[in-house]
Amino acid sequence: MTSNVKSPHAHMNKLSGKTKFIEDMNLPGQLIGGILRSPHPHANIVRIDTTKAKAIDGVVAVITAADVPHPPFGPTRFKDWNILAEERVLFIGDEVAAVAAESKAALEAALEAIEVEYEVLPAIFETEDAMLEDAPVLHSSAPDNRPMHLQLERGDVKVGKEKAAVVRGGTYVINPIYQGHLEPIAAIASWSEEDGVTLWAGSHIPYLARETYAAAFGLPEDKVRIIIPPIGGSFGAKYVLKMHLIACALSKAAARPVKIVLNRTEDMISAHPRVPLKMEVEIGADEEGRFVYKDATVYANAGARIYWSPNIVATACTRPDGVYHFQNVRAEGHLCYTNISPTTCMRGFGNAEMLFAVESIIDELAEALEMDPSEIRMKNIVREKDVTIHGYQLDSCKLDQCIEKVKEISGWERKKDLPPNRGLGMALGNHVSGFRGIDPRFEGSTAVITLSSAGELIVQTGEIELGQGMTQTYATIAAKELGISADQILVKSGDTERNPFGIGTLASRSTVMGGNAVHLAAKEVKRKMLELVKETTGEDGVFCYEGIQVNDRVLTLEELAASYRGLHAGDQLTVRATYSPDTDRPDKTYYGHPSPNYPFTAHVAEVEVDPDTGRVKLVGYWAVHDSGTIINEVGAKSQVYGAVAQGIGWVTMEELKVKEGRVQNPTIMDYRMPGAADIPPIEIAFIDGSDPHGPFGAKSVGEVAIDPVPGAIANAIAQAIGKRGRALPLNPEAVWRLANDYE
Known part of the structure; x- marks a missing residue:
């Protein structure tokens, strides 16, 4: 049941439908598991009565917080998790009770029969409200609802501001979006008092998940075995999940294997979407177009518990500074608890989000200085053998060649001659190929x-x-x-x-x-x-x-x-x-060389905007990558195609709409993702080159490919309508409002 791949037969199994995902698997004696979730964003649990549920024929186990251990645990240093809600629920969809039954009918009847009495409490949904003095406190460990407050400065931003001839910036808003993986969230757990628990579940960090799950149950790690069947997509969603723990707890209570498969609506109302960010960013340049400072403040919505949002904040505040020499940088990050579903990582991991702001501002600086957007970028980019302001050592970097090549294949020079409502936008990106700070004990x-x-x-x-x-x-x-x-x-x-x-x-x-x-x-x-x-x-x-x-x-x-x-x-x-790479764990100021090597990329998007409807049509897209030696060109190109398609959805249509803590569009019918008709012709090129630290000279490609997409599309839209959107998504309504000065 593990992921065994013998080239090329595994791909044929997927194409023919023979691959068995968790939903296709069954164990002897297996029960069906389900979860009762909170209907309130914030409430005390006054009373839970499971008597009627336990009496239903076919129900084998019903559990609440009283039936599970309560040690402090969590996948990061913030130990704010529980298996089931104890005294309070913290978001709509919070896990209150769980049932294991012989049939789906018995399961549904039992979930309906559980009686829960709530005392509704005031709730907070936005980071600004979370930091108010009179805001309700979600976790006693963070009395100001701010579990993380990042502050860093390199150089002297005050001096940089004095040198600036032109300054541009604003407030940029990143929308919460759903990872949209095809395979549903699912798990099978089998508990044995002698051997511990075996969990079949989709996770791309099973060893770190094992550590978290062992802590939750007070078990040694060798009593937790995690087996990963084929995974049908994740994009950051399938790291460490509470439903895995609930499946384990149900199996222990029932003394039989338990399988839980979330339907799409249940997944989306309790989903852990991309972290919503509000970013105040400002960049200054001198008369020649040299950047002299960057100043950024990030407000991040962690939701009700900490998943991987601290890493997103740290990445947004640092990694984009590895594309350009800003000379002086300051960043402040506020991560706040709120009464929405806990938020987590998604492809791009904070870097793509901040680059949306940075690349938008750079285009505005170019306009103010009457420079071509490619010229101002070329003047400020990092180059091979540079050390970035945060300590990244660039033993290979062909970003300059990426810019020249993407200009060539996109026909960049026609930018000034485009017809009305058409626009060409450029954006750059960088990323890592591993990160020393993930686990301080080992990297490699x-x-x-x-x-x-x-x-x-x-x-x-x-x-x-x-x-x-x-x-x-x-x-x-x-x-x-x-x-x-x-x-x-x-x-x-x-x-x-x-x-x-x-x-x-x-x-x-x-x-x-x-x-x-x-x-x-x-x-x-x-x-x-x-x-x-x-x-x-x-x-x-x-x-x-x-x-x-x-x-x-x-x-x-x-x-x-x-x-x-x-x-x-x-x-x-x-x-x-x-x-084991020769890298550094970033210090308390986030300075260090955390990755063996760093990929770079330059993208250009071409759009056509319908001024009457605001609809954005992608006409063409060009992506040039410095990913070192390409080991599998078909695979590498597929990563870029997929990332661009995903970015188009993020920028032009997708948003998990949440109002007062409730997801308004919890189905794929209501949550629009791009289809084939939304994707333009995409031309991809790789710059030849070998990095000394990669296998046969390779660097990564999977995440860097999405990093420039929001900036490239936003810059193209800005040219097409003459107005700049600073909040994603730039969907038809948003673009129409911008184009028509309608607030």
């Missing part, structure tokens, strides 16, 4: 390669396949080092008991971190296999497509496996390699 990755008796090379990793093609990339890396067919390589991951420890798939780390580990392991297994050939034949061998060439004979991998087992008491040839 381990790979194990085994030569099986069947003649397959089995690669095991702790990184997780999300559908992004990681396992295909690992097979390609190993095959390239060995000089054999990728069809002879099987990649396994997603079992905390069997596979090596891994930080997981986040921070765009899988290709560089996991890929480097696979590359090291492949080198070692290659050395051992050639030693084996020398030992058994007395001759030197050379790897070839079918196996190892020895004179005029080819030894197959199956023959080599048999030889090794015969010489080593039946053991299989196995190697283990760990890649």
Whole structure:
């Protein structure tokens, strides 16, 4: 049930519908689980009566907070989680009770029969209200409702402001959006008093999730096993989830396996969307267009509990400063509790959000200085061998080439001659290839390669396949080092008991971190296999497509496996390699070199706006990337296509509409995401180049590809209508209001 990929058959299984996701899986004796959720954004729980629910035929277990442990726990240093709500509910959808039953009918009847009496309390929904002196306190650990307050300054912003000849800026608003993964949130839990709990669930950080779940139940980590079946998309949603814990608690209470599958509406009302941000950003430039300072204040809505929102705030306040030399920067971040569903990460992870503001302001500075937007960018960008203001060491950076190439393929020079209601917009982006600050104890990755008796090379990793093609990339890396067919390589991951420890798939780390580990392991297994050939034949061998060439004979991998087992008491040839990058954990001021390398990109969007309706049509899109050596070009291009499509939805149509804590559009019918007709022709190019710290010179591509999209589209719309939108989404109503000066 783990994620095993043998190129290319796994892709064919998905295309043919043979891949089994959690919803397709069942265990003997399995029960159906469900969750009773709060109808109020903030209320005391006065009374819960489960008597009637327990009496329903087919109901096996009904649990409330009284039936589960209550240690302080959570996936970050903010230990504000619970398994089920204790004294208060903190958002509409908060988990109050849970049921395990033999049938769906019994489950639904039991959930309906649970009696809960609430005392409704005043609620807060916006960060500004959360920080008011008389605001209700959501967590005693943060009496001002502000669990995180970030402040940093490099250089002297006051001096920078004195040097500025032109200043532009404003307030930029980032909309909460739903990750929109095709596979629903689901889990199966099986509790054994002897062995602990086994959880089948979608998570791309299973080892960190295991640590959180063990803490929740007071178990040692080796009593929690997490198995990851194929994941049908995540984009940040499937990290660590309370419904996983509830499935485990139900299984313990029922003494049987329990499966919970959230329907789309339930998922969306309790979803953990992209963190809503309000950003006050200002940038100054001198007469020549050199940036002299950047000043930013970020207000972030964490919702009712902390998921990964602190990381989003820190990223928004720092990472975009790695694209340009601002010389002096100041940032302040306020993360606040409110009575909405807890918010979390989504592709771009705070970087894309701040770049929306930065790239918009840069276009305004260019206009004020009568400069081409590409020229002012080229004047200020970071370059190879630079060290950024926050300490990022750029051993490779071809951002200048990205700008020149995207101008060429988009026909940038026609920008000044476009007809009315048409616009071309440019934006730049950067990202990381892993991040030292995720877990201070370890950063890197381990790979194990085994030569099986069947003649397959089995690669095991702790990184997780999300559908992004990681396992295909690992097979390609190993095959390239060995000089054999990728069809002879099987990649396994997603079992905390069997596979090596891994930080997981986040921070765009899988290709560089996991890929480097696979590359090291492949080198070692290659050395051992050639030693084996020398030992058994007395001759030197050379790897070839079918196996190892020895004179005029080819030894197959199956023959080599048999030889090794015969010489080593039946053991299989196995190697283990760990890649640990020479990076720094950022200090208390967020200074450091946290990633082995950094990808860069330049995008151009072309739009046509209907002035009568405000509808934005993407006419064309061009994306040029510096992602080092491209290991799998089809996969890399697919990442860019998907990121641009996702960004188009984010900027032009998507928004999880929440009013007084209640999601107004909790279905896919009401939550509009882009379809094929919304996506323009997209031209993609990669700049040739190798980074010294990536496998075969590779850098990441998955997240950096969305980072410039909001800025590029917003800048194109601004040219088309002559007005600038500073709040996402720039949907037809918003664009029409801008174009017609209608507040």
